[in-house]
Amino acid sequence: MSRPLTVAAAQLGPIAKDEPRASAVARMVAMMEKASARGAALVVFPELALTTFFPRWFMADQPSVDAWFEAEMPSADTAPLFDAARRLGIAFHLGYAEIDGPHRYNTAILVGPDGAILSKYRKVHLPGHWDDEPWRPFQHLEKRYFERGNLGFPVVDALGGRIGMCICNDRRWPETWRLMGLQDAELVCLGYNTPQHYPNAPGHDRLQDFHNHLSMQAGAYQNGTYVIGAAKAGLEEGCELIGGSAIIAPTGEIIALATTRGDEVVVADIDFDTCREIRKNIFDFAQHRQPDLYGALVDPAGGAIRKAV
Amino acid sequence: MSRPLTVAAAQLGPIAKDEPRASAVARMVAMMEKASARGAALVVFPELALTTFFPRWFMADQPSVDAWFEAEMPSADTAPLFDAARRLGIAFHLGYAEIDGPHRYNTAILVGPDGAILSKYRKVHLPGHWDDEPWRPFQHLEKRYFERGNLGFPVVDALGGRIGMCICNDRRWPETWRLMGLQDAELVCLGYNTPQHYPNAPGHDRLQDFHNHLSMQAGAYQNGTYVIGAAKAGLEEGCELIGGSAIIAPTGEIIALATTRGDEVVVADIDFDTCREIRKNIFDFAQHRQPDLYGALVDPAGGAIRKAV
Numbered sequence: 001m002s003r004p005l006t007v008a009a010a011q012l013g014p015i016a017k018d019e020p021r022a023s024a025v026a027r028m029v030a031m032m033e034k035a036s037a038r039g040a041a042l043v044v045f046p047e048l049a050l051t052t053f054f055p056r057w058f059m060a061d062q063p064s065v066d067a068w069f070e071a072e073m074p075s076a077d078t079a080p081l082f083d084a085a086r087r088l089g090i091a092f093h094l095g096y097a098e099i100d101g102p103h104r105y106n107t108a109i110l111v112g113p114d115g116a117i118l119s120k121y122r123k124v125h126l127p128g129h130w131d132d133e134p135w136r137p138f139q140h141l142e143k144r145y146f147e148r149g150n151l152g153f154p155v156v157d158a159l160g161g162r163i164g165m166c167i168c169n170d171r172r173w174p175e176t177w178r179l180m181g182l183q184d185a186e187l188v189c190l191g192y193n194t195p196q197h198y199p200n201a202p203g204h205d206r207l208q209d210f211h212n213h214l215s216m217q218a219g220a221y222q223n224g225t226y227v228i229g230a231a232k233a234g235l236e237e238g239c240e241l242i243g244g245s246a247i248i249a250p251t252g253e254i255i256a257l258a259t260t261r262g263d264e265v266v267v268a269d270i271d272f273d274t275c276r277e278i279r280k281n282i283f284d285f286a287q288h289r290q291p292d293l294y295g296a297l298v299d300p301a302g303g304a305i306r307k308a309v
Numbered sequence: 310m311s312r313p314l315t316v317a318a319a320q321l322g323p324i325a326k327d328e329p330r331a332s333a334v335a336r337m338v339a340m341m342e343k344a345s346a347r348g349a350a351l352v353v354f355p356e357l358a359l360t361t362f363f364p365r366w367f368m369a370d371q372p373s374v375d376a377w378f379e380a381e382m383p384s385a386d387t388a389p390l391f392d393a394a395r396r397l398g399i400a401f402h403l404g405y406a407e408i409d410g411p412h413r414y415n416t417a418i419l420v421g422p423d424g425a426i427l428s429k430y431r432k433v434h435l436p437g438h439w440d441d442e443p444w445r446p447f448q449h450l451e452k453r454y455f456e457r458g459n460l461g462f463p464v465v466d467a468l469g470g471r472i473g474m475c476i477c478n479d480r481r482w483p484e485t486w487r488l489m490g491l492q493d494a495e496l497v498c499l500g501y502n503t504p505q506h507y508p509n510a511p512g513h514d515r516l517q518d519f520h521n522h523l524s525m526q527a528g529a530y531q532n533g534t535y536v537i538g539a540a541k542a543g544l545e546e547g548c549e550l551i552g553g554s555a556i557i558a559p560t561g562e563i564i565a566l567a568t569t570r571g572d573e574v575v576v577a578d579i580d581f582d583t584c585r586e587i588r589k590n591i592f593d594f595a596q597h598r599q600p601d602l603y604g605a606l607v608d609p610a611g612g613a614i615r616k617a618v
Binding site for chain 1: 604
């Protein structure tokens with residue numbers, strides 16, 4: 001048995017504040033062409049891939065915030081991505097800021113080679129803070145600008161496997177991975193924008209790459225799933241973002257790794273049947289998980305929900 | 310603020326089938342003396358540290374099984390460990406097979422420097438199988454010989470910090486770590502007996518050390534806790550067991566590592582306050598966890614409980 005697929009992580013270098021969406025999209029189309037030429041049937045782009053990482057700035061007026069959001073997908077600006085998918089016969093995963101009526105989300109979509117949206121995910125684990133904190137060299141206002149996602153962690157049958165999505169900070173929470181593992185995810189697409197510098201605990205800056213890979217590798221191994229993690233990387237508006245985009249096997253091994261902090265495509269051959277081998281032999285949930293003892297995991301005392309402003 | 314402690318992982322080399330408990334205990338007392346001389350206030354011994362790893366053999370008659378179990382703790386054989394604790398003023402963690410009336414568990418205890426048992430844990434995630442499977446070069450009959458633990462994952466205030474325990478296969482399940490993290494564990498003591506060869510999926514044998522460390526490092530990092538993992542290692546009755554005993558910081562970094570597969574003590578200085586720094590700044594559960602979305606984690610369909618024979 002074998003269900004092979006060739007896949008790509010498309011890391012984006014920095015996007016300047018004044019770089020228009022059309023420019024970022026053109027860079028992404030070039031990477032789709034490169035990935036396709038190397039045999040990839042799927043290319044994964046980062047979180048909030050169309051613009052600079054705008055939650056680093058406090059904006060008091062809503063129109064200034066909303067200018068960073070997409071009200072439709074595709075739009076005139078993003079249509080070239082969908083056109084390239086159809087032209088090249090390649091699927092893609094894209095992160096962007098989504099406005100839906102009065103609601104705003106940090107969103108990712110999976111788009112098939114026919115240009116149809118196959119699945120949508122809205123980020124659940126929003127990091128950062130709600131209020132203006134001008135002491136920081138840059139802010140991280142995701143809790144202010146986005147609502148918590150309301151679509152769960154959807155997993156869909158596509159491209160010969162079962163594909164889920166999560167976004168950036170989601171990857172540090174093992175619950176994220178398990179919720180997809182319990183749906184038999186075989187591949188998780190994941191975009192991130194991760195600053196090298198963490199103002200609250202700068203002693204840990206040296207560990208950002210390690211923690212990025214540790215989180216993705218553990219999530220892959222413990223759930224027997226492939227992971228494609230794609231970074232927005234490099235020095236963006238004074239904020240250095242880590243790279244380290246990677247394709248990770250269900251063994252937890254990194255099988256492709258970006259080595260720059262710029263636009264970079266890495267490609268790997270995967271086989272969805274490897275997931276089944278691990279799930280059957282090592283992580284047989286039905287045999288070994290003990291959900292009746294896990295009640296504390298869902299105790300409201302173990303978390304708190306505060307809506308975005 | 311600082312809450313320092315010096316701690317040790319005491320890896321055991323193989324214990325032969327005919328090696329008496331008194332001999333294993335003498336080896337452990339020697340390691341307690343070594344750890345104490347290096348300043349350690351706590352020494353962690355492996356899972357089932359008093360005997361060979363007996364679940365590798367199928368035994369049809371219950372008396373043959375029960376001969377591997379401890380009906381009292383301390384006993385005449387294990388009293389020297391408790392005596393050494395008092396004499397040296399050192400705490401220890403010990404794994405052993407426990408018989409309690411009609412019940413049998415894979416158990417670990419934390420014993421204070423006064424020789425008092427501070428906490429007891431009974432293994433929840435029992436690996437292996439129930440039935441005789443003579444096709445294997447060695448068997449793994451934990452599901453047959455032990456009942457599932459009935460004490461949860463206890464975390465106690467001791468030695469200046471908050472200390473929890475888990476055993477071997479527990480470490481591969483992120484639920485284990487989170488259940489202790491939610492109780493603010495600052496140190497997890499963990500013993501293991503892990504064969505190098507996994508008969509069901511031998512293609513993964515090369516990854517045993519990697520998976521051991523990946524599981525412990527992710528559990529440490531994602532919950533902001535120290536981990537002391539102690540192996541029974543080396544060629545024991547024809548079964549090669551991995552080593553890799555390690556002390557791991559709440560950053561996920563390995564700060565002490567055994568390099569043999571024999572009796573070996575490794576020591577590290579830890580500071581429980583480091584856990585608070587990480588829990589406050591990076592993994593603030595109250596701010597970021599979303600337990601109302603985690604319902605599937607406790608869905609009975611995501612696991613199954615079958616009692617030991």
